[in-house]
Amino acid sequence: MTSRRDLFRLAGVAGSALAGATVARSALAALPEPVIETSAETRPPLMPSAGRPYKPVVTLNGWTLPFRMRDGVKEFHLVAEPVVRELAPGFKANLWGYNGQSPGPTIEVVEGDKVRIFVTNRLPEITSVHWHGQRLPNGMDGVTGLNQPGIPSGKTYVYEFTARRPGTFMYHPHADEMVQMAMGMMGFWVTHPRNPHPLIDEVDRDFCFLLNSFDIDPGSFTPKIMTMLDFNIWAWNSRVYPAIDPLVVGYRDKVRIRVGNLTMTNHPIHLHGHEFLITGTDGGPTPKSTRFYEVTTDIAVGQMRQIEFLADEEGDWAFHCHKSHHTMNAMGHDVPTMIGVDQRDVAAKINRLIPDYMAMGEAGMEEMAEMEMPLPDNTIPMMTGYGPFGAVGMGGMFSAVKVRRGQKAHDYSDPGWFQHPAGTVAFEYDGTPPAAQRQPMKSTGSKTEQLVNVKRKPHSGGHHL
Amino acid sequence: MTRGCRHRMSGFRYRLAAGVVLLGLVGCQTVSVEEELTSLNRRMGPLPAALQASESASLAQDAQPRVAELLAAPLTQTGAVELVLIHSPAWQAMLSSGLASINEAQQAGRLSNPVFAYERMRSVDERELARMLSVGVLDILLWPQRRAQATALSEAARWQLADNAIKEITSVRNAWVSAVAAEQRLGYARDVLLSAEASAELARRMQAAGNFNRLAQIRQQLFESQARAELAAAEQERLARRESLIRHLGLDERQAAELRLPDTLPGLPAERITPERIAERVLTDRVDVALAEARFQAAARGEGLTRVTSLIDLEYTRRRDTVTQASGDVERISGGEWEIVLPIFDLGELRRGAASRRAIAAANDLQATLRAASSHLRESYAQYRNSLAVAELYLREVIPLRKQASEETLLRYNAMLIGVFELLADAREQRNLVMQSISAQEQFWLAEAGLQAAMLGQPVQGSVWRAGAATVSSEPGH
Numbered sequence: 001m002t003s004r005r006d007l008f009r010l011a012g013v014a015g016s017a018l019a020g021a022t023v024a025r026s027a028l029a030a031l032p033e034p035v036i037e038t039s040a041e042t043r044p045p046l047m048p049s050a051g052r053p054y055k056p057v058v059t060l061n062g063w064t065l066p067f068r069m070r071d072g073v074k075e076f077h078l079v080a081e082p083v084v085r086e087l088a089p090g091f092k093a094n095l096w097g098y099n100g101q102s103p104g105p106t107i108e109v110v111e112g113d114k115v116r117i118f119v120t121n122r123l124p125e126i127t128s129v130h131w132h133g134q135r136l137p138n139g140m141d142g143v144t145g146l147n148q149p150g151i152p153s154g155k156t157y158v159y160e161f162t163a164r165r166p167g168t169f170m171y172h173p174h175a176d177e178m179v180q181m182a183m184g185m186m187g188f189w190v191t192h193p194r195n196p197h198p199l200i201d202e203v204d205r206d207f208c209f210l211l212n213s214f215d216i217d218p219g220s221f222t223p224k225i226m227t228m229l230d231f232n233i234w235a236w237n238s239r240v241y242p243a244i245d246p247l248v249v250g251y252r253d254k255v256r257i258r259v260g261n262l263t264m265t266n267h268p269i270h271l272h273g274h275e276f277l278i279t280g281t282d283g284g285p286t287p288k289s290t291r292f293y294e295v296t297t298d299i300a301v302g303q304m305r306q307i308e309f310l311a312d313e314e315g316d317w318a319f320h321c322h323k324s325h326h327t328m329n330a331m332g333h334d335v336p337t338m339i340g341v342d343q344r345d346v347a348a349k350i351n352r353l354i355p356d357y358m359a360m361g362e363a364g365m366e367e368m369a370e371m372e373m374p375l376p377d378n379t380i381p382m383m384t385g386y387g388p389f390g391a392v393g394m395g396g397m398f399s400a401v402k403v404r405r406g407q408k409a410h411d412y413s414d415p416g417w418f419q420h421p422a423g424t425v426a427f428e429y430d431g432t433p434p435a436a437q438r439q440p441m442k443s444t445g446s447k448t449e450q451l452v453n454v455k456r457k458p459h460s461g462g463h464h465l
Numbered sequence: 466m467t468r469g470c471r472h473r474m475s476g477f478r479y480r481l482a483a484g485v486v487l488l489g490l491v492g493c494q495t496v497s498v499e500e501e502l503t504s505l506n507r508r509m510g511p512l513p514a515a516l517q518a519s520e521s522a523s524l525a526q527d528a529q530p531r532v533a534e535l536l537a538a539p540l541t542q543t544g545a546v547e548l549v550l551i552h553s554p555a556w557q558a559m560l561s562s563g564l565a566s567i568n569e570a571q572q573a574g575r576l577s578n579p580v581f582a583y584e585r586m587r588s589v590d591e592r593e594l595a596r597m598l599s600v601g602v603l604d605i606l607l608w609p610q611r612r613a614q615a616t617a618l619s620e621a622a623r624w625q626l627a628d629n630a631i632k633e634i635t636s637v638r639n640a641w642v643s644a645v646a647a648e649q650r651l652g653y654a655r656d657v658l659l660s661a662e663a664s665a666e667l668a669r670r671m672q673a674a675g676n677f678n679r680l681a682q683i684r685q686q687l688f689e690s691q692a693r694a695e696l697a698a699a700e701q702e703r704l705a706r707r708e709s710l711i712r713h714l715g716l717d718e719r720q721a722a723e724l725r726l727p728d729t730l731p732g733l734p735a736e737r738i739t740p741e742r743i744a745e746r747v748l749t750d751r752v753d754v755a756l757a758e759a760r761f762q763a764a765a766r767g768e769g770l771t772r773v774t775s776l777i778d779l780e781y782t783r784r785r786d787t788v789t790q791a792s793g794d795v796e797r798i799s800g801g802e803w804e805i806v807l808p809i810f811d812l813g814e815l816r817r818g819a820a821s822r823r824a825i826a827a828a829n830d831l832q833a834t835l836r837a838a839s840s841h842l843r844e845s846y847a848q849y850r851n852s853l854a855v856a857e858l859y860l861r862e863v864i865p866l867r868k869q870a871s872e873e874t875l876l877r878y879n880a881m882l883i884g885v886f887e888l889l890a891d892a893r894e895q896r897n898l899v900m901q902s903i904s905a906q907e908q909f910w911l912a913e914a915g916l917q918a919a920m921l922g923q924p925v926q927g928s929v930w931r932a933g934a935a936t937v938s939s940e941p942g943h
Contacts, residue, residue, distance in 0.1 A: 218882055219873065332882035336681075340674035341667065343885075349663045350885070353656055353892045356875055357885075365881070373879035382881045 031118050031156065032068045032077040036100040040086045040238075042245040044412055045206075052110040054192035055202065057258070058412060060209035060247065060399075061239040062188070065105035073114045073160075076107055078129065078187075080151075080173070081122035084221075085184065087235060088243035091380045093214065094222040095184035095238065096123060102238045103210050104171070104187030111166040111194040117159045119151060123180075126150030129159060130174035131189065133282040133304065136161035144175035151175070166193040166200060167284045168258040168304050170210065182225040184238055186210055186262045199285035203308065204253035204409065209237045211299065211321075211397065213263040218330050219376035229264060232330040234321065234396035240329055241398035242385035246414055247319065249311045250407035258306045261299040267326065270296040271309070271401065273317040280306035296322055311403040316387075316418040321397035329395030331382040338362055369393030388417040501564055501623070508627040508752065509634075509921065528552055536720055539727045542910075545641040545714060546634055553715030559633060563626030570622040574615025576608055577601050590791040599782035599802075606779075607770060614766035621759035628752050631923040633713075638914040640710040645726050646907035647699070647706040653896045653903070654692075654699035660892040661685075661692035667885060685886065692893070730906045733856055738916060743846055748838060751922025757827070757834040764820075764827035771820035775813025778806040841924035848912040856909040859902035867898045 037043075043063035045056035050069040057064070067074045083097040098104025109115055121127050128150055130142035140161045144150040151157040169189035173180040188208050193200050212235050215227035223233075236244050249255050256279070259269055275293035280286055282304035299305045320327050338361030347359040360368065369383045369391035385392035392398075404415045528551040535544045549556050584595035604611070668685030671677035711721045748754055782802040789795050874891040877883045918924070 218877065218880055330880070330882065332877070332884065335881055335884040336671065336886065337676045338671070338885070339676065341670045341676065343667065343670075346663050346666050346670075349659060349666075350889065350892075353660050353663075353896075354871075354875060354888065357878075357888065359885075360881075368881060374876055375880045376873060376876040376882075379876075379880055 031120075032075050034077045034079045034099060034120065035066055035105075036079070037063050037105065038100055040101065040243075042412060044410065046108070048108070051113065052194065054108065054110050055206065056108055057106060057188075057190050057206040057208050059106040059188060059237065060207055061237045061243075061245055062101070062103060062209070063105050064108050065099065067107075067109075070116075073116045074109055075116045075118070077118045077120065078104060079120045079122055080127045080129075080185065083184075085238050086243070087214075087233065087238060088240050088380050091240075091243075091378055092221060093184070093216055093233075093238075095214075096180060097184050097238075098187055102184030102186070103212065104185070106188040106190060106208060107171070108190045108192065109163045110192045111163055113163045113191075115159075115161060115163055118156050119159065120156040121151040121153055124153055126152055126175050127173045127180060127185070128157075128175040129171050131159070131161070132170040132172060132302075133167070134161065134169055134189075135164040142174045163191040165284060166191045166197060167282070168208065168260070168280060168306050169282065170260045170262065170304065172262060179225045181262060182214070182223055182227070184212065184214070184223070186212060188258075188260065190258070197285065199279070199288065201254065201256075201279070201308065203256040205247075205249045205311075206256045206258070207247050208258040208260075211236060211259060211261045211263050211267050212238055213265075214238075216330070218379040221378055230333070231264070234263070234326040234328075236397055236399065240380070240396050241320075241327065241394050242392070244397075244399040246316070246399055247401045248407060248412050248414060249401060249403055250409070251311065251314055251403055251405040253311045253403075253407075254308065255311050255401070256306060256308045258304065259299055260304040261301055264301060266298050266300045267397065268296045268298045268322040269305070269307075269320070269397075270322040271307070271317065271319050273313045273315060273403075274309045274311065274401075276307040276309035278305055279308045280304075311401070314403050314405060314418065315420075317401045317403065319399050319401045320394075327394045327396045327398040329380050329382050329384065335361075339364055366391070366393055498564060501567060502560075504623060505563075505627055505630060508624065508755075509630055532720070536716075536723045536725075539725045540641070541727065542638055542641045542731070545637055545710070548714045549634070549637045553713065555713075555715055556633060559629055560626070563622070563629060566622040566625065567619050570619035571615055573618055574612040577604055592789045594787040594789075595784065596786075597782055597784045599780055602779040602781045603774065603777065607773060610766060610770050614763055614770060617759055617763035617766055621756060621763055624752055624756035624759055628756055628923055631752060631918055631921050635914050635918040635923065637710070637713040638917075639911055640706070640713045641726075642730065642907055642910040642914065644703075644706040644710040645730050646903050646910075647703040648726050649729055649903050650900045651696075651699045651703045653900045654696045656896045657893045658689070658692040658696045660889045660896070661689040664886055664889045665689035688890075688893070730903070730910060733853065733860065733906070733909065734913075737853070738846075738849060738913075738920075740846065743842055743920060746842075746920055748835060751838055753834050753922040753924070754831070754838055755922070757831040761824070761827040761831045764824040768817075768820040768824040771813075771817055775816040775820075776808050778804075780804040837924075838922065841919050845912070845916045845919035845924065849909075849916040852905070852909040852912040856902075856905045859905045864899065864902050867895050871895050 040061050042058065042061050045058050046064040046066065047056060048054055049066070051067075051074060065076050065078070067076050069075070078098045080096070080098055081100075083095050083100055083102055084092050085095045085097065085102045086092050093102075095102040107117070117129070119127075119129050126144065128142045128144045128148060131140070139147055140159050141147045142159070148157075167190075169191065170186060171189055172186040188210060190208065196202075213231035214223040214233040214235065215231045216223050216233055218232075233240060239245075247255075247257065257276075258280075260282075261267055272295075275295055276297075277291040277293060278286055278297055279291065285306075297305050297307060325331075338359075341362055343359035343362055347357065350357045350359075358371075358373065360371075365383065368381070369385075370393075372381075375381060380395070383391075383393040383395055385394050385398075402415055402418070404418075407415060532548065532552050535548050538544075540548070579598055579600045582595070582597040582599075584593070584597070586593040586595070664685045665688065668677055668682040672679065672682040707724070707726070711724060714720075714724075716724060749758070780803070782804065784798075784800055784802060786798040787795060788798065871891055874883065874888060878885065878888045915924075
């Protein structure tokens, strides 16, 4: 006997099959062929094939969606669908995204472009796309129920508007929004200025990424969608350290980084070694009079910040969220502090019960970064990553801006670790008199400094390369 | 019956021949101890050692090397039963009193001996010698019936002995199972304490280092106290179970100290008792049914006898007197005397009523036993199957899953998702589950012994099924 409930369930199954496979080819005939990305690597900038020229952005661990011009309209095809995103090698997540990845591809247009976006829904439920921050007709704003009906499973809707305002935007669903965003549905949008703009400088490197967060129980694959605050995966473009690519720039390049926040909390984004200006927000370019130098900018929930700086210090400069728990991967917030607790003899006792037990935390947790222990499936360590001097012991929202002399204009490939000039790496003091070739200090040299006997001893921890 | 006091002295001549034949017939009924034990063995099914009644000291002496051999290695369940058979004084006492009951029952089938009286009287002028031989005539007339009743009674006594023997063997098997299980659980209770001690010690150091507040430290200390109390209970349980087994085996102090048990209960049997095997058992082969049947037979025959004996008794006395006068004349007088009890005051209806009701009661007992037999079997079999299913569930599923849970817990500890206290709580939880698993296996072996006994017809009184052991705690540490 089939109950009403079973019928509904069957209907649901049929619906998802429809969403997955049977978007009729005839319906798609007039659509641009959807482009599906299979990798989580940072793709090189996509030079515009038609329309007004612009200098494309580089999406960190992401890509730009190709378009086609038809009757003067830039046409894009976004496919909302379940995806498996590699958050880091050895750590994959069952997410929802667009065109094969989460986040979705970056859409780049030019101020004044007529834009048509086909949105095909291959999710098992309705969706919609809200073009966060855009000036557009109200009926194109994407809020299900308020501005449009939800896009049913298996259907394709069309959004059409003119990109009126140059700037940095985002897109994300406004249908079952909490779930769909917790599942990773979001993307970047850049509207380049049509003409040189007094408040928008030309830059050599233009990066963009979204801040996003997930709650994925270690050992599982799918985010817990009901989590409001206690996220354990803090990501940039659905990617975590050590798998976030470095931002590679040439020495003295003018660099712009656009960062949007679609997590549930604010993130103070901090750059080492340089000062930057905030040149734009979701509201557009900032007036020059409001700009001042900073090394950290706090990005609130749903906000966009566009920072610019001159990369005039060579090196591998850390670039991260300054909330130190956000530069960690999944961890237990109830793990007790073991600092100062001698565990050796008790550990021997515990080993009789749990042979593979290892005492941890007696002297802090740095040892965690160096230890490689078996973890639950599909889990990367809370603190991990190696640099030229050993364990970095980080995770989450952490990367590096690599400033190199001779990095070619369009070359975004990783140049490797920075080769420090002799005498420019912190070293261990061992009580011997200072060597004659010691680099002069930038400061005038206080009495104390002159009194300190130092000896160079770089790369003391370099055995972890 | 008050036959003894009714003999009267009278003189008579008699022929011995008839009496000798009679005595010969009665003598045939004597059964040797060996035959009785063989019969008992047959009634009980195969045993690990031959049944022996150690009525001589030498038999007990002979068993000593085997006893020492059995005690030298960890004692198996079969070994325990064998030890009881060859060594336990309580078992021998049970056996001997059973044999005594059989003898007593057989006694009822014997004819009362004829009474011979000799009287010598003297007066001034004469001397009288009187010789009398009296026999219970009714006794002799009813002898075939009485013998049949005695046979039924001794059969009942034999089945009663078998019943007691099965009961004793079942309880030694159970005592062995419980002693081994308690021993096994004790080891895990020690592990639980070890884990709780580690937690408590770390918590004390955490508090000393300023990382724990008093409440957090107390919580861990409470786990330790609880584990200590549980260990004490487990130790007492182990001791009580072991001593119970020692009493069953009848070990002396030195032997008790030597007694070693296996580390674990036997694995679950590959070959299962099937419902077909149970159905094969003929109802009348069952000890309880046979015992009720024998009792019914005895009661029925008793009723038949009482029908006659309650009304009449008949005794004949042959008398022969020799009177010697002072003159030397000898006068011989001989004659017979019949003695009949007259049913005037007591018509015997009460005795007949009692006998008839005993027969009815025995018939109903038999019916009840027959009807209960299959129900007992069903229950014992269900206990056997269900406890086997639960024990298997623990061994094949719960324990491997729990082990995996502990492995995952360790991985979570490695990943800094949980702390050492959770890890230790998990270790305790795992051990507790293993103890539950041991209890489930214990349940099975108790149910198995119960089913074996029930199949022989000695249904275990009350259920061995304990609901507690069937619950699987799913709390994966907290």
